[in-house]
Structure formats: structure tokens, C-alpha cells
Amino acid sequence: MNKYPLTTVVEKLPATVPFVGPETQERQSKIPFKTRLGANENVFGPSxxxxxxxxxxxxxxxxxxxxxxxxxxxxxxxxxxxxxxxxxxxxxxxxxxxxxxxxxxxxxxxxxxxxxxxxxxxxxxxxxxxxxxxxxxxxxxxxxxxxxxxxxxxxxxxxxxxxxxxxxxxxxxxxxxxxxxxxxxxxxxxxxxxxxxxxxxxxxxxxxxxxxxxxxxxxxxxxxxxxxxxxxxxxxxxxxxxxxxxxxxxxxxxxxxxxxxxxxxxxDQDYLQQTIAEITTARDEIGRIATKHGLSVLPSAANFVAIDCAKDGEYTLSLANYMSQKGVFIRRPGIAPQSRCIRVSAGRAGDLLRFDKVLGDALAAV
Ligand SMILES: Cc1ncc(COP(=O)(O)O)c(C=O)c1O
Incomplete structure (x- = not known):
């Protein structure tokens, strides 16, 4: 007899969630994110x-x-x-x-x-x-x-x-x-x-x-x-x-x-167009940063960019974890072959400056 009268479906479900949220990660690591580029939020905000x-x-x-x-x-x-x-x-x-x-x-x-x-x-x-x-x-x-x-x-x-x-x-x-x-x-x-x-x-x-x-x-x-x-x-x-x-x-x-x-x-469609222009600029900047570090980016039609690290998922996870320890939140796709990439949301100039610096450190350290 099970402790709770759950449905068979729920009883069999794993206790995992699709995404561990950034706040949860901050509580676990006790390190606040200074740069939040991991959840494909739009840092430019609403109109x-x-x-x-x-x-x-x-x-x-x-x-x-x-x-x-x-x-x-x-x-x-x-x-x-x-x-x-x-x-x-x-x-x-x-x-x-x-x-x-x-x-x-x-x-x-x-x-x-x-x-x-x-x-x-x-x-x-x-x-x-x-x-x-x-x-x-x-x-x-x-x-x-x-x-x-x-x-x-x-x-x-x-x-x-x-x-x-x-x-x-x-x-x-x-x-x-x-x-x-x-x-x-x-x-x-x-x-x-x-x-x-x-x-x-x-x-x-x-x-x-x-x-x-x-x-x-x-x-x-x-x-x-x-x-x-x-x-x-x-x-x-x-x-x-x-x-x-x-x-x-x-x-x-x-x-x-x-x-x-x-x-x-x-x-406010004018504001939307303005935001999309800012996102495009940020995507280009992420591409420039990745190239500078010897990595390539995938073309993106979204508010994020996948950076191909040309290594396995363990490596990219180490990169993401290192960056998270330095207060930069990005994500690494969970499943191969996508997991050879890290995924970085469009950010403001200051976010991308910090991303650039910490990515360089992570690549050197990992
Ligand atoms: C493909 C896709 N669908 C849906 C969502 C979530 O959308 P919403 O915030 O409207 O629930 C996301 C968010 O990352 C997404 O990437």
C-alpha cells in the first residue's frame, strides 16, 4: 500500500522538473547571478x-x-x-x-x-x-x-x-x-x-x-x-x-x-520592433564574443544564441557550472548532440561584457 492515494500516472513520475530555475540555483550555490542569460528572458523588458x-x-x-x-x-x-x-x-x-x-x-x-x-x-x-x-x-x-x-x-x-x-x-x-x-x-x-x-x-x-x-x-x-x-x-x-x-x-x-x-x-508595436533590433544587435555581439574565443555560433531566429563548443556535454556542463559560480547564468542543452553547445540569451551591453570575460575564464579553466 502506498503512502498517498496517487494516480498510477503520478506515482510513476520522476521528481524532476524540465528546468531548475535560476533562483533555485542561487539558493543552492549561495552565489547570486549578476548576469542572467540562461532562461531566454528578454532583458530589454516590456514597453x-x-x-x-x-x-x-x-x-x-x-x-x-x-x-x-x-x-x-x-x-x-x-x-x-x-x-x-x-x-x-x-x-x-x-x-x-x-x-x-x-x-x-x-x-x-x-x-x-x-x-x-x-x-x-x-x-x-x-x-x-x-x-x-x-x-x-x-x-x-x-x-x-x-x-x-x-x-x-x-x-x-x-x-x-x-x-x-x-x-x-x-x-x-x-x-x-x-x-x-x-x-x-x-x-x-x-x-x-x-x-x-x-x-x-x-x-x-x-x-x-x-x-x-x-x-x-x-x-x-x-x-x-x-x-x-x-x-x-x-x-x-x-x-x-x-x-x-x-x-x-x-x-x-x-x-x-x-x-x-x-x-x-x-x-505598442513600435516598441516591439525597437526591442527586436536590440536583440539582433545582442545576438551579433554574442557571435563576435564566441568567435573571439575560437568558438562558432549557430544562426538564430530567437532571442538567444547556441554557441558550439565542439566538445561533449560534460565539457559544456563544466563551462556552464564554472560560469554560474562566477555569477553568470547560461544554460547547456541537456541532450546530445545539442549538448555540445551552450545557450546564451540576448543581453544588454554590460551583461555581454561580463559574459565575455567569464567565458574566457571558463574556457581557460575547464
Ligand atoms: C519553445 C518554447 N516554448 C514555450 C516557452 C515558454 O513560454 P511561456 O513563458 O509563454 O510559458 C519557452 C520558454 O523558454 C520556449 O523556449
Whole structure:
């Protein structure tokens, strides 16, 4: 007899989390991070208009947020040229991925993703008892054809595909993604994670087709909009499918500060473009620093850069650990071959100066 009357699924889950957060790491090491470039947050932060809008509703925090996220959904519908009924707002993509798994995954359900792709999705699949099947990356890209073939071979209900992807920052153009969408078999849903899409070049996002019941697309205010701490994102899909998510989501999960901030951030597209320019500059600077230290970088369409250290995961872990001891938070992807890289988020000039110095020290020490 077990101590707690847990479900069989939960009982079997490991006690690991997809990411150990920087605060946890600081508490463990007792060394505060002076430079925080490990969580793909956007150090440039949200639009001042979004900050003002959030401050403006602080006194109203005694009230639950609007459970339908009405104003934001309406603004998003207009912005994307789709219907209100095609959008559901949630507590970031992470929560929305959780709802998606709750909708489609039960013990034994087969789900396909790429080996070494975004682990929080896997966490939710496992949390519902799903069976994960992995297609390898190809040349540091997620491989849509391999995902399709594996999904067909295994009879998968979900295919996860991130474009651009974390941790490599690589991307596929819209025609490749559209081809994936067009070839999904009935009975399979494509989970298209576009967390970084605002920072990708033109022509990476396919046109929305909200008549297609086989695709859910995920966007967030955490990355380009600089509001990771507010926990707000959204999912776009066919109206009937979105209505199904309404049955499982946490209806008062998004707080009113996040709602007000996201709406104001969306309305300040000039600021978004300014941030994207700063991120591009920072990406170039990370490339320059890596080259200076004899390393190469992978092209990135996101707010981070994967630096290829051309050694194994143990080496890159030692580098990351050394840097963390010196107060610089970066990450090392957990799985080979991606683990030959370290992943560094775009930072301000001061962050990158410290990163440069500590990377040099780490390379000399490790
Ligand atoms: C691919 C991908 N999807 C989703 C997320 C999380 O998004 P959110 O903050 O909206 O939960 C991240 C964050 O790192 C990510 O890299």
C-alpha cells in the first residue's frame, strides 16, 4: 500500500522538473547571478506603456481577472485577422501546452517530438501518462519529415514542433511548416510552438488557417514582448478545437495585471520592433564574443544564441557550472548532440561584457 492515494500516472513520475530555475540555483550555490542569460528572458523588458498599464491596475488586484480575457482576445483577433473564437489566452505557453496534453493525452497515448526539443512539453505529456517518441534533429534543425513519418508509424495523436526552436534557435521557412501542416493525418494534431516567432525573419510563420482542426499554434508575451514574469500567452486554432480547450483550462488563471500589460504591449508595436533590433544587435555581439574565443555560433531566429563548443556535454556542463559560480547564468542543452553547445540569451551591453570575460575564464579553466 502506498503512502498517498496517487494516480498510477503520478506515482510513476520522476521528481524532476524540465528546468531548475535560476533562483533555485542561487539558493543552492549561495552565489547570486549578476548576469542572467540562461532562461531566454528578454532583458530589454516590456514597453513602458505596458508597465504603465500594469501599474494602473495594481489597485484593482483584489479582483479576479476577466475569466474570458475578453479585451486581449479581441485585440489579438484584430491583430492576427482571425476570430475571437479562435483564441484562448492562458498562463503562458507552458500552461497552454499542459491544457493541450490534458485534452489529448491519457495513459498510453503516443506523442511525437524531437529529441532534445523543448522539455516542458514532454513534462506535460508524461504528466498525463503519454508515451513519448523522439525524432532526431537533423543538422541542428527539428526535422518535420522525420516527425511526420514517426507520427504515422506510431499512430501519434500529437506532434510537437517548435519554430524557431529552443535550444538551437534554428528555424524552417513557412513553406516547410505549411508542408508539415498539409501532411498531418486526420486524427493527429500539430502542436506548433511559435514562442520566438516575432524575432524570426519574414516568411517563417505560415498564414493562419483557422478552418484547419489539425493545428494549434502557441504564442507568448514572455519573449519578444519581454513579460515572462507576467505568465501570459495564447493559443490559436479552429473554433471547435479552442472550445474544447475552454473545457479544461484554468478560467481565472490569468491575472488582471498580465491582461492589462499584454494588451498595452500588443498595442505598442513600435516598441516591439525597437526591442527586436536590440536583440539582433545582442545576438551579433554574442557571435563576435564566441568567435573571439575560437568558438562558432549557430544562426538564430530567437532571442538567444547556441554557441558550439565542439566538445561533449560534460565539457559544456563544466563551462556552464564554472560560469554560474562566477555569477553568470547560461544554460547547456541537456541532450546530445545539442549538448555540445551552450545557450546564451540576448543581453544588454554590460551583461555581454561580463559574459565575455567569464567565458574566457571558463574556457581557460575547464
Ligand atoms: C519553445 C518554447 N516554448 C514555450 C516557452 C515558454 O513560454 P511561456 O513563458 O509563454 O510559458 C519557452 C520558454 O523558454 C520556449 O523556449
Amino acid at each position: 513602458p506603456k505596458a508597465i504603465a498599464a500594469m501599474k494602473n491596475v495594481l489597485d484593482d488586484i483584489w479582483m479576479y481577472g476577466d475569466s474570458e480575457n475578453h479585451d486581449l482576445r479581441q485585440a489579438l483577433a484584430k491583430f492576427h485577422g482571425i476570430g475571437y473564437e479562435n483564441i484562448v489566452v492562458g498562463e503562458g505557453i507552458d500552461a497552454l501546452l499542459g491544457y493541450t496534453c490534458r485534452m489529448f493525452v491519457e495513459p498510453g497515448t503516443k506523442v511525437v517530438t524531437s529529441k532534445g526539443a523543448y522539455p516542458t512539453f514532454n513534462y506535460h505529456v508524461s504528466g498525463n501518462g503519454g508515451e513519448l517518441h523522439f525524432a532526431p534533429f537533423e543538422g541542428d534543425h527539428e526535422n518535420p519529415q522525420a516527425l511526420l513519418e514517426l507520427a504515422n508509424a506510431r499512430g501519434a495523436v500529437l506532434i510537437y514542433f517548435s519554430n524557431p526552436n529552443n535550444p538551437m534557435g534554428s528555424w524552417h521557412n513557412a513553406d516547410v511548416v505549411q508542408n508539415l501542416i498539409d501532411n498531418i493525418r486526420p486524427g493527429t494534431i500539430l502542436v506548433l510552438d511559435e514562442a520566438y516567432i516575432e524575432m524570426a525573419p519574414e516568411g517563417v510563420a505560415p498564414k493562419f488557417d483557422v478552418s484547419n482542426p489539425g493545428v494549434l499554434r502557441f504564442r507568448t508575451f514572455s519573449k519578444a514582448y519581454g513579460m515572462a514574469g507576467a505568465r501570459i500567452g495564447y493559443c490559436i486554432g479552429e473554433a471547435g478545437l479552442i472550445a474544447q480547450m475552454e473545457k479544461v483550462r484554468n478560467h481565472f488563471g490569468v491575472n488582471r495585471i498580465a491582461q492589462a500589460g499584454a494588451l498595452a504591449a500588443l498595442e
